[in-house]
Amino acid sequence: MARIVMKFGGTSVADLERIRNVAGRIKAEVDRGNQVAVVISAMAGVTNQLADYADQSAELYDLREYDVVVSSGEQVTAGILAIVLQDLGVSARSWLGWQIPIRTNDAHGNARIEDIDVTEILRRFDDGQVAVVTGFQGIDAQGRVTTLGRGGSDISAVALAAALDAERCDIHTDVDGVYTSDPRIVAKAHKLDRVTYEEMLEMASQGAKVLQTRSVEIAMKHRVRVRVLSSFENSSGTLIVDEDEIVEQAIVSGITYSRDEAKITLTRVPDRPGAAAGIFGPLAEAAINVDMIVQNVSVDSDETGITFTVTKADLERAVKVLEGLRDSLEYGDLLSDPNVVKVSVIGVGMRSHVGVAQKMFSTLAEKGINIQVISTSEIKVSVLVAEEYTELAVRSLHSAYGLDAA
Amino acid sequence: MARIVMKFGGTSVADLERIRNVAGRIKAEVDRGNQVAVVISAMAGVTNQLADYADQSAELYDLREYDVVVSSGEQVTAGILAIVLQDLGVSARSWLGWQIPIRTNDAHGNARIEDIDVTEILRRFDDGQVAVVTGFQGIDAQGRVTTLGRGGSDISAVALAAALDAERCDIHTDVDGVYTSDPRIVAKAHKLDRVTYEEMLEMASQGAKVLQTRSVEIAMKHRVRVRVLSSFENSSGTLIVDEDEIVEQAIVSGITYSRDEAKITLTRVPDRPGAAAGIFGPLAEAAINVDMIVQNVSVDSDETGITFTVTKADLERAVKVLEGLRDSLEYGDLLSDPNVVKVSVIGVGMRSHVGVAQKMFSTLAEKGINIQVISTSEIKVSVLVAEEYTELAVRSLHSAYGLDAA
Numbered sequence: 001m002a003r004i005v006m007k008f009g010g011t012s013v014a015d016l017e018r019i020r021n022v023a024g025r026i027k028a029e030v031d032r033g034n035q036v037a038v039v040i041s042a043m044a045g046v047t048n049q050l051a052d053y054a055d056q057s058a059e060l061y062d063l064r065e066y067d068v069v070v071s072s073g074e075q076v077t078a079g080i081l082a083i084v085l086q087d088l089g090v091s092a093r094s095w096l097g098w099q100i101p102i103r104t105n106d107a108h109g110n111a112r113i114e115d116i117d118v119t120e121i122l123r124r125f126d127d128g129q130v131a132v133v134t135g136f137q138g139i140d141a142q143g144r145v146t147t148l149g150r151g152g153s154d155i156s157a158v159a160l161a162a163a164l165d166a167e168r169c170d171i172h173t174d175v176d177g178v179y180t181s182d183p184r185i186v187a188k189a190h191k192l193d194r195v196t197y198e199e200m201l202e203m204a205s206q207g208a209k210v211l212q213t214r215s216v217e218i219a220m221k222h223r224v225r226v227r228v229l230s231s232f233e234n235s236s237g238t239l240i241v242d243e244d245e246i247v248e249q250a251i252v253s254g255i256t257y258s259r260d261e262a263k264i265t266l267t268r269v270p271d272r273p274g275a276a277a278g279i280f281g282p283l284a285e286a287a288i289n290v291d292m293i294v295q296n297v298s299v300d301s302d303e304t305g306i307t308f309t310v311t312k313a314d315l316e317r318a319v320k321v322l323e324g325l326r327d328s329l330e331y332g333d334l335l336s337d338p339n340v341v342k343v344s345v346i347g348v349g350m351r352s353h354v355g356v357a358q359k360m361f362s363t364l365a366e367k368g369i370n371i372q373v374i375s376t377s378e379i380k381v382s383v384l385v386a387e388e389y390t391e392l393a394v395r396s397l398h399s400a401y402g403l404d405a406a
Numbered sequence: 407m408a409r410i411v412m413k414f415g416g417t418s419v420a421d422l423e424r425i426r427n428v429a430g431r432i433k434a435e436v437d438r439g440n441q442v443a444v445v446i447s448a449m450a451g452v453t454n455q456l457a458d459y460a461d462q463s464a465e466l467y468d469l470r471e472y473d474v475v476v477s478s479g480e481q482v483t484a485g486i487l488a489i490v491l492q493d494l495g496v497s498a499r500s501w502l503g504w505q506i507p508i509r510t511n512d513a514h515g516n517a518r519i520e521d522i523d524v525t526e527i528l529r530r531f532d533d534g535q536v537a538v539v540t541g542f543q544g545i546d547a548q549g550r551v552t553t554l555g556r557g558g559s560d561i562s563a564v565a566l567a568a569a570l571d572a573e574r575c576d577i578h579t580d581v582d583g584v585y586t587s588d589p590r591i592v593a594k595a596h597k598l599d600r601v602t603y604e605e606m607l608e609m610a611s612q613g614a615k616v617l618q619t620r621s622v623e624i625a626m627k628h629r630v631r632v633r634v635l636s637s638f639e640n641s642s643g644t645l646i647v648d649e650d651e652i653v654e655q656a657i658v659s660g661i662t663y664s665r666d667e668a669k670i671t672l673t674r675v676p677d678r679p680g681a682a683a684g685i686f687g688p689l690a691e692a693a694i695n696v697d698m699i700v701q702n703v704s705v706d707s708d709e710t711g712i713t714f715t716v717t718k719a720d721l722e723r724a725v726k727v728l729e730g731l732r733d734s735l736e737y738g739d740l741l742s743d744p745n746v747v748k749v750s751v752i753g754v755g756m757r758s759h760v761g762v763a764q765k766m767f768s769t770l771a772e773k774g775i776n777i778q779v780i781s782t783s784e785i786k787v788s789v790l791v792a793e794e795y796t797e798l799a800v801r802s803l804h805s806a807y808g809l810d811a812a
Contacts, residue, residue, distance in 0.1 A: 016462055050482060056422055057486050058493035065492075068485035068500050072478040076456065079474035080463050086471075087464035094474050098504070099549060143505060 002167040003035040003125070007135065007157035010044035011174040012231035013077045016084075022231060023084040025172070026130060030090050035125040037164060039135045039157040040081055042073025047136075063108035067137070067147045071097070074134035074153070082132045092130040095121070097145065102138035102156065104146045111146035113138060113155065113218075116163040133160060151212030158215045162222035169224050171211065172231035177238035178203070178210055180403040181255040185391050188398065190405035192253060193236070196243045196348050199253045200226075202380045206344040207258030216240070243348055251349030251356060252401040255394050258342045259387060261291070262315040263372065265307040266322065268332030272302075278329050279306060279322070286321050288314045292342070292375040292384060303332075307373055309384060312338055340372065341390045344382040345397060357381045363400040369393055408573040409441040409531070413541065413563035416450035417580040418637035419483045422490075428637060429490040431578070432536060436496055441531040443570060445541045445563040446487055448479025453542075469514035473543070473553045477503070480540035480559070488538045498536040501527070503551065508544035508562065510552045517552035519544060519561065519624075522569040539566060557618030564621040568628035575630050577617065578637035583644035584609070584616055586809040587661040591797050594804065596811035598659060599642070602649045602754050605659045606632075608786045612750035613664030622646070649754055657755035657762060658807040663800050664748045665793060667697070668721040669778065670714055672728070674738030677710040684735050685712060685728070692727050694720045698748070698781040698790060709738075713779055715790060718744055746778065747796045750788040751803055763787045769806040775799055 006029065008022050022040075029036050041047075050070045054061055078094040085092035100121070104111035121131045135153025138146045148155050154171060161169035175183075177191040178200065195203075197220035204213040210228055219226045219240060229237025243249070269275050276295065283290055288310055296305040310318045319336055326334070350356045360381050364371060369392065373384035385393055398404060412435065414428050428446075435442050447453075456476045460467055484500040491498035506527070510517035527537045541559025544552050554561050560577060567575035581589075583597040584606065601609075603626035610619040616634055625632045625646060635643025649655070675681050682701065689696055694716055702711040716724045725742055732740070756762045766787050770777060775798065779790035791799055804810060 016459065019463075053422065053482065053486050054489060057425075057489040061489040062492055062499075065485040065488040065500055068488075068502070069482050072481040075478040075481070076459070076475050079471040080459050082471040082474075083460060083463040083467040086468055093468075094471055096474070096551070145502075 001033045003164060005037045005157050005161040005166045005169045007039040008172045008231055010041040012172050013040060014044040019081055019084055023088055027088050027090050037131040037133060037160055039133050039153055039160060040074060040077045041135050041153040043077055046073040064144050067108050067145045071137040071145050071147055074136055078132050078134045085130060090130055091128050092132055094132045096134050097137035098139040104138035104140055106140040108146055110149040111138060113159045116160055118163045154212035154215035158218045158224050161224045168227060170227045172229060176230035176233055176235045177228050181394055181398050186395055186398050188404035192238050194239045194241055194246050195253055197240060198348055198379055199346050200240045202346045203254050203256050206256040208256045249349050251353045252345055252347035254346050255397045256344045257390055257394050260311050261309045261340050261342045262312045262338040263309050263340045264318060265335040266331040267305050268303045269306050270330050271304040282321055282325060283318060288318050292373045294373050339387045340384050341387045342382050342384050343393045344380055346380045348379050350379050359400055363396050364393060367392055367396050407439045409570060411443045411563050411567040411572045411575045413445040413559060414578045414637055416447040418578050419446060420450040425487055425490055429494055433494050433496050443527060443537040443539060443566055445539050445559055445566060446480060446483045447541050447559040449483055452479040470550050473514050473551045477543040477551050477553050480542055484538050484540045491536060496536055497534055498538055500538045502540050503543035504545040510544035510546055512546040514552055516555040519565045522566055524569045560618035560621035564625045564630050567630045575632045577634045582636035582639055582641045583634050587800055587804050592801055592804050594810040598644050600645045600647055600652050601659055603646060604754055604785055605752055606646045608752045609660050609662050612662040614662045655755050657759045658751055658753035660752050661800050661803045662750045663796055666717050667715045667746050667748045668718045668744040669746045670724060671741040672712045672737040674709045675712050676736050677708050688727055688731060689724060694724050698779045700779050745793045746790050747793045748788050748790050749799045750786055752786045754785050756785050765806055769802050770799060773798055773802050
């Protein structure tokens with residue numbers, strides 16, 4: 001007997017037929033004698049439609065009301081799934097976020113889970129009852145509905161698995177696992193049987209869409225064994241585990257890319273203390289996330305150039321903020337370019353191997369791809385290149401690091 | 407300054423454009439200095455669609471889960487309306503049934519409101535905030551979501567008006583008031599400026615769809631001044647009030663009809679004590695409501711015939727129940743007929759006037775319409791006739807009682 005959490009995304013519950021399929025998978029786990037909590041998303045497209053209502057209602061809106069609107073989608077699927085499970089003879093009940101409760105802070109639209117009270121769910125496990133929990137939502141200290149941001153159901157699932165001390169958290173989605181790269185552009189990409197928390201975290205933050213980044217952080221912190229698998233096929237998926245559970249570790253596990261980048265360059269910035277703070281402070285105040293940063297070293301001048309990246313969505317606002325600072329910052333030109341892509345090479349094996357970055361640079365150079373910005377971490381090297389090279393860069397690196405499937 | 411409850415039905419909030427119209431009406435009341443609580447339905451068609459999901463999920467289903475599913479529709483409109491009101495500069499927040507809370511019994515799918523805690527809403531009235539409340543739903547003692555049955559938002563509105571001790575409860579709908587008969591079949595029907603609680607109650611229970619029956623009961627009990635009016639036009643609508651507020655009382659105020667009737671006749675029922683109980687007891691146990699009942703008097707025989715009506719939806723089940731009782735009841739034939747209509751003449755003036763029923767019978771006789779069953783109350787006479795005579799019967803009676811508009 002095991003205690004498991006099963007999460008099903010929007011495409012897995014897009015219609016009644018698929019909800020029946022999901023119910024069959026849950027029943028199979030129950031029949032194996034397992035205790036099961038299910039975390040469920042809204043039907044595919046529903047959350048977007050609800051968010052559109054809010055967007056069309058007003059230019060700026062109260063995020064507390066937005067949360068009331070968009071959280072209704074999971075309510076529908078949770079109730080329907082409970083009905084279908086009961087129809088299959090499986091004892092089940094739906095749990096809305098506020099009923100459990102899943103307590104969050106009050107950052108509406110992007111709230112963080114603070115605590116999940118699993119007392120009653122555990123009690124009902126003893127009676128063989130399946131808990132069908134609405135993903136993506138919780139309740140704040142004022143008793144108002146909160147949502148966890150896009151992909152928030154992954155967070156709900158992993159946090160619930162941690163609270164339940166579950167043996168496994170199965171994330172059912174429309175792909176059958178985590179791949180060495182995006183199979184839509186790298187035909188030779190292959191599925192990984194296992195990947196470490198650290199690698200998965202980098203992959204998620206560097207553009208792989210299979211798991212929400214925060215959910216991987218929580219899994220890593222609480223050592224939740226997460227499995228990513230298809231809700232439509234029978235396969236073992238990809239297990240996300242501790243490094244010591246992986247016997248033969250490849251140096252590089254994956255190549256990711258993110259098109260959601262835009263580059264900003266400020267030329268002739270006076271090279272004096274506080275110059276960087278004068279730029280990035282106001283951007284942070286405007287809630288604009290800055291990712292990669294390079295500052296040109298000025299050897300024979302008292303001016304420098306600063307280049308950095310923001311998300312494409314934030315570009316316009318960032319430019320506006322910086323234009324307002326032209327007089328105080330005394331920079332020369334403000335250049336911006338949305339046609340860039342960030343390509344990353346990720347692998348825990350890098351820690352113990354040298355030359356990984358060098359191979360990346362030489363591979364791109366051989367293809368005539370100019371590197372605009374570089375940033376590195378212990379297990380990752382990212383470069384910014386022109387967007388038109390995306391496919392070429394990713395495929396070349398996939399081959400160069402020996403990841404192509406036989 | 408007045409304290410009012412404004413209820414808007416599904417057609418009034420069918421899309422964003424209409425929700426903006428609704429918000430404008432609310433703002434007008436706020437600008438008049440009034441304290442406003444709004445009760446809102448799901449967008450037209452949404453509740454039906456959600457109920458369909460449940461129906462298609464399983465033949466029999468847990469009504470607690472049904473309630474979770476169908477209650478989501480009002481959640482969406484409440485959040486959107488709060489956003490639109492704020493956009494107009496009106497302070498507003500949404501309240502879900504469980505947040506207030508609106509406490510009900512646990513008769514899921516058809517729950518009764520037991521108590522509404524209005525403390526916080528009243529406190530926020532003092533700050534000028536509008537309360538946007540989800541209609542149709544509440545929470546039971548176990549903390550599970552309940553719904554109040556079809557038309558339940560009318561009940562929510564009137565019960566909230568009673569709890570708030572509101573001066574008025576305005577029910578905004580797609581018609582501009584209560585008519586002497588259904589304008590779709592009686593072109594000469596006219597709007598009533600005022601109608602008594604008793605008449606409205608009979609009209610609602612005898613087929614007029616403008617207000618939910620239970621909501622009228624609650625209004626009558628708590629003496630809530632209810633006004634029915636259009637959300638699309640500016641008109642004073644119809645005020646539902648105490649009898650003594652109506653100076654010139656017509657003898658008959660309205661002619662209603664209900665096609666949702668089916669007739670069952672049992673012939674040659676042994677005329678002995680307990681025969682009726684033997685029939686109606688098992689029907690009640692099967693939750694089948696029986697409306698009109700006639701028992702033929704047996705003069706020269708120890709057998710009798712019993713005829714009664716049920717709703718069309720219950721006919722098949724009722725027949726099944728009675729067929730199972732054939733041996734114990736020892737009746738002769740079981741006849742059923744779904745092609746019947748109940749036509750009713752309603753008016754508090756009947757109490758002090760004789761000949762009202764006689765005029766009904768003679769009017770129908772003149773048109774060659776055969777009366778199958780008769781039932782009466784203090785302020786109503788109902789007859790069951792063949793469905794094909796619906797329009798003819800209603801129009802003839804409307805003329806006969808002098809209700810035709812000039």
